[in-house]
Amino acid sequence: MADTGELKQLPLKSLHEAAGAKFGGFAGWSMPLTYPAGVMKEHLHCRDAAGLFDISHMKLFAVSGPGAAAALARACPIDPRALPIGQAKYTFFLDENGGILDDLIVTRTGEERFIVVANAGNADADEAQLRAVASAFDCTVEPLDRVFLALQGPAAAQVAADAGIDGADLVFMQGKETDDGWFISRSGYTGEDGFEIALPAGVARAVAERLIGDERVEWVGLAARDSLRLEAGLCLHGQDITSETNPVDAGLLWAIPKGLRSGGDFIGASALEKAISDGPARKRVGLKPEGRQPVRAGAALVDGDGNAVGMVTSGGFGPSFGSPVAMGYVSVEAKEKPILAEVRGNRLPLQIHPLPFQPHRQRKG
Amino acid sequence: MAQTYFTSDHEWIRVEGDVATVGITNYAQEQLGDLVFVELPETGRAIAKGDTVVVVESVKAASDVYAPIAGEITEVNDTLSSDPALVNSAAESGGWLWKMKLTDAADLDGLMDRAAYDATTA
Structure with a gap:
């Protein structure tokens, strides 16, 4: 330990x-x-x-003031003004290349107040980012203990x-x-x-x-x-999404309002617009090992001829699914071919499997 | 009469004549948590002390099990292919990993007995 x-x-x-x-x-x-x-x-x-x-361990920030919505519209690819009070939204901090610095949940809790929930591993960087953005607007950033x-x-x-x-x-x-x-x-x-x-x-x-x-x-x-x-097919930042992946590769474009996909005020807008028009070179997919042996994060993915086609970013055993489960990135042209993971000198066959592995059962409105 | 030895890598070795049965200790399985896969070696393989012989995989991680002594693998516990959790429920009995023929009984010198091992995990 x-x-x-x-x-x-x-x-x-x-x-x-x-x-x-x-x-x-x-x-x-x-x-x-x-x-x-x-x-x-x-x-x-x-x-x-x-x-x-x-x-x-996760970090909460309150962003409040007359400029709070405008600050978050700059910080994240969302339209905070369009969020009804009480509405939460899954979103990101992007860098200028469209890379994902963190994934977050932003909830509008008042006319001029939002709660941002960030990952523990990125808490300090997120706070610095949020403060830097907010300094240009009439709002305050308050870490909540x-x-x-x-x-x-x-x-x-x-x-x-x-x-x-x-x-x-x-x-x-x-x-x-x-x-x-x-x-x-x-x-x-x-x-x-x-x-x-x-x-x-x-x-x-x-x-x-x-x-x-x-x-x-x-x-x-x-x-x-x-x-x-x-x-549940949900991403872990640092593994399944990083600053090296963008929302297009990650299959997370659903989190970005349509009106912001062709440009917006948020950091990374032009890179994201380009990534959308170029289309992804690789996609995040669910992967189901055919056997009982788990395939872990970091395992290289190859096609039947041994050519590199991607990488596993999360993998383990799914107790409810009853077999090993994994997620990773696969190059778009390799998606229809056999895929194998390299594990300790062996090549284990995998199937691309729809995400989530286990159906979601949230209480939808 | 069989004698059981323990290593600081949390393995047990039960020796009867020149045949040793090897497994991981109950303490080790508690540390690993629920096992979902055990990668077993081929029988007939010659192994040197310190070689990775078995990989045990929990929900979260894969861990190597090293050869505590040199020899040749004579049998593996095939039950674990369909029931890896047997290592959790019976680590020091039915959840054994492999049997081997010892090359040199002197390899056992310096290994711990039960009391000495238990003192290391207390």
Whole structure:
């Protein structure tokens, strides 16, 4: 296990220790990787009932003021003015080449207020980016110091209601702030229904204890968070999307409003417009190994003649899917040919498989 | 009479005559978590101490299992092809990985007994 000496510690660390968590380093944080049930049972329990995740490593920012919408229109390929209050939107920070610096969720929580949720590994760079952009507009950027929990699974809505958490009025990709410092959205990283709940540290322990005290709920660690999101076909920034990939390659153009695809005020607009008109040279695809052996991130993909055609960016085992699952990039002209992954000197055949591997079951409006 | 040895790489070696059965310890399987695939070697392969013989794959990662001693592989646990989780449920019995003929019994010198191994994981 990595030395956790210099890692940031979760505010609810002692709760995870009491639950028997095994910790490991991730994005500068000491995080629960698994609990005694183990990754397989944690994963399946989340799909069967409800899983509770401590995602306090993720970073929340409030962007507020008369210029908040204009600042976010510059920072991200979205039209914040068109977002109804309460609407959340999956989006990105792009660089001038159209590369993906991070993927984010932006939620409009007021006429002049937005909450931005960013990945832990990019939190510092994102804050610098957001502040740099915002400095040209009449708005403020405020990092929010919160405990952040995700409650995911088919029982999540009932569990939340029984715990007195006020989210029943939300549908998928809606969120709201309350006066006492809570931010709750109906969203997640599993493909299931559920909520992401940011709340002040002072009340977080009692809320987490109440949720985990519900017999339908089990803690889920980062290991199962990864297998759940991979089955759901969701990208992990740093692996499946990076500054070397753009939304066209990544198949994420759906996240960019049509009116912004041919130009806009956002950083990376002209590069994105060009990437769209050129068309992708490679595409992100789901990959299903034909055998039982998992194919991991970093494995090279070749065609039947051994020519390089791409790379696996995420791979492992899908407990609900019942077989190995992977994602990666494949050159467009190779998509119809046999694809093999190079693993320890062997070539393992793979099939391109539609994403997600596991059907999404979010509560749509 | 069989005697069991342990390595600092968390393997166990049960020796009967000149045949050794090799597996990973219960502590090791706990650290790895749920196994979903075990890549087994060919029988008849000659292995040197330190060679990668088996790869065990959990949901999250692949880990090498090294030859703790030199010899020739005589048998592999084929049950693991269809039931890799047997290594989790019975790491030190039914979840054995391979059997081998020892080249040199002196390779066993310096390996730990159960009490010494347990002290390293306590």
